[in-house]
Amino acid sequence: MRAKTDPLPTAVLQSTRKPVRTVPPRAWIVVLGTAAAALVAAFLLVGLEGNLAYVLPRRLNRVGAMILVAVAVAVSTVLFQTVTGNRILTPSIMGLDALYVLIQTVLVFALGARTVLTMPTTARFSIEVVLMVAFSWLLYRWLFAGGGRSLHLLLLAGIVFGVFFRGASSLLQRLMDPSEYIILQDLFFASFNRVDPTLLYVSALVVAGLCVPAWRLRHRLDVLALGRDTAVGLGVDHRRTVTLVLVICSVLVAVSTALVGPATFFGLLVSALAYQLCSRFRHAVVLPIAVLLGVIALVGGQLVLEQVFAFDTALSIVIEFTGGIVFLVLLLKGRVR
Amino acid sequence: MITLENATKRYGTTTVVDGVSATIPGGGVTSIIGPNGAGKSTLLSMMSRLLPLDAGTVHVDGLDVSTTPGRVLARTLGILRQENQLTVRLTVRDLVGFGRFPHNGGRPTVLDREHIERALDYLDLSGLADRFVDELSGGQRQRAFIAMVLAQDTDVILLDEPLNNLDMKHSVEMMQLLRRLVDELGKTVVLVIHDINFASCYSDTLMAMRDGAVIHQGPPEEIMTPAVLRDVYDVDIQVELIRGHRIGVYFA
Incomplete structure (x- = not known):
């Protein structure tokens, strides 16, 4: 290796430097992977009794749904934050959650809660995914067709559409029979207890299929995170990459939302923690760490929900409460920038 | 030209x-x-x-x-813009390493490492190579970005x-x-x-x-x-x- 040309300044600089605690990212992946595996095992095995042939497949189904949602939400949030260059945004800003609520509301309003709940889950799932993907596609097409239109305008349009969807939903909910509304309300929270196994397999295929291009983009995403101008200067086709990433994000969110309900709430937490744990920024480590944190948050949260609170509260409350505390601790320790 | x-x-x-x-x-x-x-x-x-x-x-x-x-x-063609704000936390050496992206697509080789060290050396940044870019002064940060463009070897x-x-x-x-x-x-x-x-x-x-x-x-x-x-x-x-x-x- 090349010898250092100016040993003195280097020594001086290093002596005044704050000691940086660095745990190699690979070690974090091992630690978090073990924790995630332990939680999954605990979820499958704690209080396991009765007819195993009945209970175990059901638990496997639920844990499968959680892992799938963790992957979809973690990957889409990290990717979305990279292309928007903003660490506090999540894909929910594009209004897909609100669209999901509107679809449920319209279905219940038009067909009645009984019909909606008894209609084939595959039909409902397909309607939801198709509508959500079609909405994102129209939004991107409309905004990118003009050429000069910016990503910020796209986000703004997403917010406006979200407000519109929420407004329309709440109007319909007010006109609705109160007893129907109570049934409808149940659909607004993520739940892993009503996942259809067939849909789970289909969704798993789609999510896995999207994770391949996302992973292959990892180096380009690292460059993209330096900002548009620098990325273009380094030869990244900015528009093409951003469009591709946005499409991946919206399909991931659409599939995960249609499967279990709105669940993007923990994306922000998971990505913020993942960035904290990575001493050096690389998608090749941020992505797996975010996914593992997502699995830990969901499976751990569900475990607490079932074992401690006996299903008496919502999963989002458990995760956001714990996550908020973790985040505050990090903030007070000065590790959040 | x-x-x-x-x-x-x-x-x-x-x-x-x-x-x-x-x-x-x-x-x-x-x-x-x-x-x-x-x-x-x-x-x-x-x-x-x-x-x-x-x-x-x-x-x-x-x-x-x-x-x-x-x-x-x-x-x-290498470019340097006026505003070089980073939203990500990178060391100077990592940033300079991005200059090699057009050549290696994100998979650095021994040759890339030589280019990076040479660029750091040329801009007198060897002593700062392991510092985070956001901890540098404005002038140092600009030098780090120029080192990146230099490593790009255009x-x-x-x-x-x-x-x-x-x-x-x-x-x-x-x-x-x-x-x-x-x-x-x-x-x-x-x-x-x-x-x-x-x-x-x-x-x-x-x-x-x-x-x-x-x-x-x-x-x-x-x-x-x-x-x-x-x-x-x-x-x-x-x-x-x-x-x-x-x-x-x-x-x-």
């Missing part, structure tokens, strides 16, 4: 760069000067393919910037107002560095600059713009005259010969 043919940029009905045809010679410092709103930065952005052209073509070393694939062009480097936010010492160092890039490494450097005296002292060619057009181009001896400067800036500027450099005096 950069060849502009009828390069045009419009925003709505306003034409910001109006059919510019010019040739920027290879291997030298070319400074684009002119008053605010003359279209200097827009022209540079078009050469850097950051802004699409509405008409005309730009060729950099024979490559059409509008049609050449990004990765290919990025091995010939023949042509375009810089948009590199002296912005730099004090006198750092401005002088920056211009000396750009001179060294040309004299020692044979690069072609094109920059947008407001200070005509820095431009005069360090450039081989001055390109004067006004109202979206290049109205004068030539060596400092030709451009740094009261008549030409009046034409460009609408200001009476005395030009004094100080230690062999033409210095415009316009402060009082």
Whole structure:
């Protein structure tokens, strides 16, 4: 290796430097992977009794749904934050959650809660995914067709559409029979207890299929995170990459939302923690760490929900409460920038 | 060498760069000067393919910037923008390493590491290589970004107002560095600059713009005259010969 040309300044600089605690990212992946595996095992095995042939497949189904949602939400949030260059945004800003609520509301309003709940889950799932993907596609097409239109305008349009969807939903909910509304309300929270196994397999295929291009983009995403101008200067086709990433994000969110309900709430937490744990920024480590944190948050949260609170509260409350505390601790320790 | 043919940029009905045809010679410092709103930065952005052209073509070393694939062009053309804010936390060495992306697609080789160390060394950043970019001062950060462009190993480097936010010492160092890039490494450097005296002292060619057009181009001896400067800036500027450099005096 090349010898250092100016040993003195280097020594001086290093002596005044704050000691940086660095745990190699690979070690974090091992630690978090073990924790995630332990939680999954605990979820499958704690209080396991009765007819195993009945209970175990059901638990496997639920844990499968959680892992799938963790992957979809973690990957889409990290990717979305990279292309928007903003660490506090999540894909929910594009209004897909609100669209999901509107679809449920319209279905219940038009067909009645009984019909909606008894209609084939595959039909409902397909309607939801198709509508959500079609909405994102129209939004991107409309905004990118003009050429000069910016990503910020796209986000703004997403917010406006979200407000519109929420407004329309709440109007319909007010006109609705109160007893129907109570049934409808149940659909607004993520739940892993009503996942259809067939849909789970289909969704798993789609999510896995999207994770391949996302992973292959990892180096380009690292460059993209330096900002548009620098990325273009380094030869990244900015528009093409951003469009591709946005499409991946919206399909991931659409599939995960249609499967279990709105669940993007923990994306922000998971990505913020993942960035904290990575001493050096690389998608090749941020992505797996975010996914593992997502699995830990969901499976751990569900475990607490079932074992401690006996299903008496919502999963989002458990995760956001714990996550908020973790985040505050990090903030007070000065590790959040 | 950069060849502009009828390069045009419009925003709505306003034409910001109006059919510019010019040739920027290879291997030298070319400074684009002119008053605010003359279209200097827009022209540079078009050469850097950051802004699409509405008409005309730009060729950099024979490559059409509008049609050449990004990765290919990025091995010939490096750019440095005014604002270099990072949202991600990177060490200086990691940042400089990104300069190798057009060559390695994100998988560094031994050769890439040599390029990175050489670039760090050239900008005197070896002692800062493991520091985080956001912990550096403005001048150091700008040097880190230049090291990245240097590691990119391109023949042509375009810089948009590199002296912005730099004090006198750092401005002088920056211009000396750009001179060294040309004299020692044979690069072609094109920059947008407001200070005509820095431009005069360090450039081989001055390109004067006004109202979206290049109205004068030539060596400092030709451009740094009261008549030409009046034409460009609408200001009476005395030009004094100080230690062999033409210095415009316009402060009082």
